[in-house]
Amino acid sequence: MAPPTGKRVKGVQIFRPFVYGTTAKPFDENTNPKPPGVPDDHTHSWTVFVKGIDDVDITYWLRRVQFKLHESIPNHVRMIEGEKGKPFLLHETGWGEFEIAIKLYYVPESAEKPQTLYHHLRLHPYGRTEEEKEAMRLNGGQVISWAYEEQLFNEPYEPFYEILTSGALPASSASSSLSNKTGSKSGGGGKGKDKDHGKQPVRSEGGVLERSAMIPLTNRPGQPFSRETEQVEIKKLQEALVKVEELMNRTKEEVARKEKRLKDLKAEAAKA
Structure with a gap:
């Protein structure tokens, strides 16, 4: 963690939504064949991840993610460095369910200590009713166990506040430079004009703008929140x-x- 720089912005809380969890699928010769070298007793392929809501970039506030898997798995502590525009994810195979510790490391400007989340890997259909379990079975056997979360930054340091509120970006052109600052006690919005073209970012199809606290308006495939x-x-x-x-x-x-x-x-x- 970098030493604190500047002063804290008093009375301000900024949140950023994100999603974490696992997606698993049983091996099947037709739809999910077992790769060469995978142990015979492994029954599923699975992925654990941390990503932005609506798949927007979150590496401007999240630097790296550590996934701590079951100790029986070789190299069971994995560190994933952030790549702009990409989720933090890890692919594995196995046969059993267990709890995964997910440790979040923030960008140096935040001067925030790492925080840990816990998530239970689900390999088999689950639900409150048999109907919910059956719905998973009919979804190609894919077992989705995702959680919506909001990262809260309470009275951030000035340099980090500038990063968090430097202007919302259209997801399709995240490299655009936006001048007007956004952000408030409620988490920041999607205002700001492009320096070159003077255009307001557009929230197309109910999606979200990057570097904002927006939530999608409607569900779309692969976006359940x-x-x-x-x-x-x-x-x-x-x-x-x-x-x-x-x-x-x-x-x-x-x-x-x-x-x-x-x-x-x-x-x-x-x-x-």
């Missing part, structure tokens, strides 16, 4: 809340009936 997903989850929570309240009311009524019955029994016993 969006405002649309958020609304679906909120609806599920609201429906679950209604069910919980109904259950609580029924429980209260049952308790009241039992208390009344107990009171009546005591009264009868007293008369006897």
Whole structure:
């Protein structure tokens, strides 16, 4: 970690969304043949990764990622250096599930200590219901276990604040130079004009702008996290809340009936 430089920007919190997790698939002669040299007892190929939401670049704040795998795997601690525009990922094969420690190393300008996430590798279909498990089986056997997360930088140092708020970039032209700064207590937006052309970045097809805190508006293939997903989850929570309240009311009524019955029994016993 680099020594702190400059002052902290007081009263400011900036967040950046990202996704991490694993994708696994069983070996199959037709759709996923086992590569030469893979041990006979290995049943799946799998990938663990950290990437930007909507696949936007995050190497401007994340420098490298360490994946700590099961100790039985050769060279079980792997360090992946950031490459602009590419996710941090690791491909492997195996037969068992285990917990992966994912350690995030930030760019030197942040002067932030590394942080660790934990993720359970899933090789087999899972879900709350048999229908959810079956849906995975019908998805070519591919088991997706992804998590949405938001990295929060609280009162960042001035140099890092400049990096985080130096202007949102269209994902298709991330090398464009944008002059106006963005960023606020809520995480930064997508404003800023191109110095050469004076154009505002365009959020096309509900996607996001790089170097911003935007979330995709709608789901697209390979992009399951969006405002649309958020609304679906909120609806599920609201429906679950209604069910919980109904259950609580029924429980209260049952308790009241039992208390009344107990009171009546005591009264009868007293008369006897």
